[in-house]
Amino acid sequence: MSSPIGxxxxxxxxxxIPSWSNGxxxxxxxxxxxxxxxxxxxxxHVEITIFYSDRDPAGPYKLTVPARRTLHQRFNNLxxxxxxxxxxxxxxxxxxxxxxxxxxxxxxxxxxxxxxxxTIAYASD
Amino acid sequence: MSSPIGxxxxxxxxxxIPSWSNGxxxxxxxxxxxxxxxxxxxxxHVEITIFYSDRDPAGPYKLTVPARRTLHQRFNNLxxxxxxxxxxxxxxxxxxxxxxxxxxxxxxxxxxxxxxxxTIAYASD
Amino acid sequence: MSSPIGxxxxxxxxxxIPSWSNGxxxxxxxxxxxxxxxxxxxxxHVEITIFYSDRDPAGPYKLTVPARRTLHQRFNNLxxxxxxxxxxxxxxxxxxxxxxxxxxxxxxxxxxxxxxxxTIAYASD
Amino acid sequence: MSSPIGxxxxxxxxxxIPSWSNGxxxxxxxxxxxxxxxxxxxxxHVEITIFYSDRDPAGPYKLTVPARRTLHQRFNNLxxxxxxxxxxxxxxxxxxxxxxxxxxxxxxxxxxxxxxxxTIAYASD
Numbered sequence: 001m002s003s004p005i006g007x008x009x010x011x012x013x014x015x016x017i018p019s020w021s022n023g024x025x026x027x028x029x030x031x032x033x034x035x036x037x038x039x040x041x042x043x044x045h046v047e048i049t050i051f052y053s054d055r056d057p058a059g060p061y062k063l064t065v066p067a068r069r070t071l072h073q074r075f076n077n078l079x080x081x082x083x084x085x086x087x088x089x090x091x092x093x094x095x096x097x098x099x100x101x102x103x104x105x106x107x108x109x110x111x112x113x114x115x116x117x118x119t120i121a122y123a124s125d
Numbered sequence: 126m127s128s129p130i131g132x133x134x135x136x137x138x139x140x141x142i143p144s145w146s147n148g149x150x151x152x153x154x155x156x157x158x159x160x161x162x163x164x165x166x167x168x169x170h171v172e173i174t175i176f177y178s179d180r181d182p183a184g185p186y187k188l189t190v191p192a193r194r195t196l197h198q199r200f201n202n203l204x205x206x207x208x209x210x211x212x213x214x215x216x217x218x219x220x221x222x223x224x225x226x227x228x229x230x231x232x233x234x235x236x237x238x239x240x241x242x243x244t245i246a247y248a249s250d
Numbered sequence: 251m252s253s254p255i256g257x258x259x260x261x262x263x264x265x266x267i268p269s270w271s272n273g274x275x276x277x278x279x280x281x282x283x284x285x286x287x288x289x290x291x292x293x294x295h296v297e298i299t300i301f302y303s304d305r306d307p308a309g310p311y312k313l314t315v316p317a318r319r320t321l322h323q324r325f326n327n328l329x330x331x332x333x334x335x336x337x338x339x340x341x342x343x344x345x346x347x348x349x350x351x352x353x354x355x356x357x358x359x360x361x362x363x364x365x366x367x368x369t370i371a372y373a374s375d
Numbered sequence: 376m377s378s379p380i381g382x383x384x385x386x387x388x389x390x391x392i393p394s395w396s397n398g399x400x401x402x403x404x405x406x407x408x409x410x411x412x413x414x415x416x417x418x419x420h421v422e423i424t425i426f427y428s429d430r431d432p433a434g435p436y437k438l439t440v441p442a443r444r445t446l447h448q449r450f451n452n453l454x455x456x457x458x459x460x461x462x463x464x465x466x467x468x469x470x471x472x473x474x475x476x477x478x479x480x481x482x483x484x485x486x487x488x489x490x491x492x493x494t495i496a497y498a499s500d
Contacts, residue, residue, distance in 0.1 A: 005384055011162055013161055014228040051193060068431065070466035091195035093162075102388055103388035118389055118479075120388075120494050138286060138353035140285075176319060178320055215320060242355070242368040264410040265410075341445035368493070
């Protein structure tokens, strides 16, 4: 591949970690994830900022996506500087020092059978 | 972040509020939402227009997304100038005076277990 | 709105009309739809072409999306020049003489509870 | 159509083949697919690379999408140079010698009723 694929700035306007779950853990715990792909030969240093409807943003949450690796990060597991409350509307930006590709996924198992959503995030120059 | 992320004009071609629901309210009421993220330092003044298959468009519906905040607006709750009928095909445009990011989500709980969809909306210059 | 939003050429790489359904008709019949929004002041004359894995493309299927209207067209209901077989992989292009926005949706009710997918289609200049 | 629609480089940051299924095979086996549309008059020679979280990438997996055809390739069925393990996070790039359109789909039937996701993949110049 001639150059790394992707952009350095991404946004996900939808964010919501369901408050309850059905089914075996950890696969079917209700969760929301940011999937990142780094095709470059350098580690990607990523900063995630969480935006809320009624308070100032939280973050940055700092992550590394190693060179030529993917990282599927559950928002549920972000704890530093603070966890994201469940049952609360949020949104996020993802900024990287090398181009990456970002996709958003949620598994909602609040009812007896799970529901899934995904979308490529919004990319910016 | 050096500049606000997003665009000022967005469109969602799919719109449909299911006519019935299963599960506890308000979380599992069938609904459709427009999720907006404003990363800028200025409030975003947003105008939503609703397009139908068989009549003239309705709106604008005026909303504010405060600076550095997200707003997940259920279409079900738009009432001024008029509510959106359920069980009816529609589409929407979202126009803002500052760049925002827009994502479309629906929760359909017409059957015993809910179904979910999402996509980043179509952005335009 | 200063100019109509959208593009004139779109593509959907995924297409599949499930072969069976559960639930009341017509709402919960398994179906796949192309949702089109025309914000312009002129009628959009649209031509859909269906691509298969093992035979030549079919079409064009000719539709009109009136000025300032949306049309949510079920692929199931396209019959001229020929219906799309169920349980068969296909893909589609959507070409219009004025800019439109295109979104793809499927409702799959093969099992007891329905599943839904959506995505904004791929837009091209 | 004046020129083929699409791009030559695509990426999907989310990838996960569920480890189990419910429902009749092959339709309702849990699977993940890359749907490719080639509207051009030349065969598309496609190379897929699979990225993991904890090991070097695998591939290329070589496929042909014939001229004016679509190919919905299940990741489950890729075997050369090696199969993709189930229950494992991965991501993918799709590179073609002619422009194509790529869409990502997963059917998850781990619980009694299936869940579906789709998104147009990320396109790059």
